[in-house]
Amino acid sequence: MSDAETAGAFACEECLQPAEAFAVIGNETRLAILEALWEAPERPVSFSDLRRRVGTRDSAQFNYHLQKLTGQFVRKCEEGYDFRGAGRAVIQAVLSGSLNQDPEFGPVEVDGECVDCGGSLVAHYADETLRVECADCGRLHADGEFPPGGLEDRTKDEVMDAFNQRVRHLLCLVSDGVCPACNGRTEMTITRTGEFVDYDVHIEHECQRCGQTDPTSVTIALLDDAEVVSFYRDHGIDLNAAPFWTLEWCVSDDHTEVLSEDPWRFRVHIELDDERLVADLDEELTVVDATRESL
Incomplete structure (x- = not known):
């Protein structure tokens, strides 16, 4: 057909x-x-x-x-x-709550420290968007839509956990080519000069049906990768529960190398304790090779 x-x-x-x-x-x-x-x-x-x-x-x-x-x-x-x-x-x-609520809160202190200056992180909510940024230098670590209903009957910690899981699941959808807004087909583009947070490489998923765009980093795709999840588990950490904005390799390009631009190839270094995981990604941001090194 x-x-x-x-x-x-x-x-x-x-x-x-x-x-x-x-x-x-x-x-x-x-x-x-x-x-x-x-x-x-x-x-x-x-x-x-x-x-x-x-x-x-x-x-x-x-x-x-x-x-x-x-x-x-x-x-x-x-x-x-x-x-x-x-x-x-x-x-x-x-x-x-999107039809009849417009709450605001914050800033409130949350887990993690700034990847740039080491300052404490705070979260605040307005216009149905939750943002996590450095209280000292203002460096943005995360932001995303979060419907007002998600604030009801939740403590601050429960809200942040829900936000963490929501962002992860929505990113899984767009990475798999499905628009979280209308279920249309998304297409990914990679550019060298990005405008999203402080990343050198800009990843954008655009829905071909409704036009919604979802910018991400290269490394955000690693949050549910089996090799990375296993690496964290072997060090006693449940990566699925870790707030993504606390992971330096996830919210910064400092751990990412661009190996090639045609086609795109990336190498990401993740360190835990006395061990390093080196993951190579292709133009689809799929891990094609992963090795562990002793530090």
């Missing part, structure tokens, strides 16, 4: 236009129906049970609003009603 045929296979002449879709859910009763579905202990939910949960006495009026949702946001089956992906996404957007 050609690219044009593939695109045609996914075309949808009967799908709602975005403005129509937002108009459908822009109603208090319909949003209440979606919330009731979400809160139901089991799904599908019968018509009568769903109406009882919403609290609408007029059966005909309730059915009118439910039918407006059915097809695009809700699916009907023999047992009752359940979510479609779009309906679940609406509730998840509400729960994330």
Whole structure:
């Protein structure tokens, strides 16, 4: 099947236009129906049970609003009603807090020290973005989108742990060619003069569907590499739990050599105790060779 045929296979002449879709859910009763579905202990939910949960006495009026949702946001089956992906996404957007919250906090001190000056690190949150930087020189160590809902019912340490895991998982997605925003295809470009933090080499993943860009470092790809994870485990450290902004090789180019630009080849040095791991990466940022050396 050609690219044009593939695109045609996914075309949808009967799908709602975005403005129509937002108009459908822009109603208090319909949003209440979606919330009731979400809160139901089991799904599908019968018509009568769903109406009882919403609290609408007029059966005909309730059915009118439910039918407006059915097809695009809700699916009907023999047992009752359940979510479609779009309906679940609406509730998840509400729960994330992005639609109705705009909190701020910080700066608060967090684990790690500045890779440039050795100063303490602080985190602060605004505009749905969490940033980690040096309290003394301002050197940025990490930043990323973090929906406001992630702040609820969490201590500062729990927020930072959640941020660490969220960034890692999103980076895995873009590295695998999947846009975390729309699931479109991402393409990676490597340039010598980057503008992201203080890196000499700039890695950018751009979605070919929605245009979202995700800049990263060369070494961020090593966070879940088997050789690197094993190296840390052998030294008694769980790399998967370590805040990535505390890893000097991850937030600095000081441990990275550019071996070649055509094609791109990199060598990364990671030291722990009396041992060094030397990892060679290709243009896809895949480890093609890894050796250990005694210091």
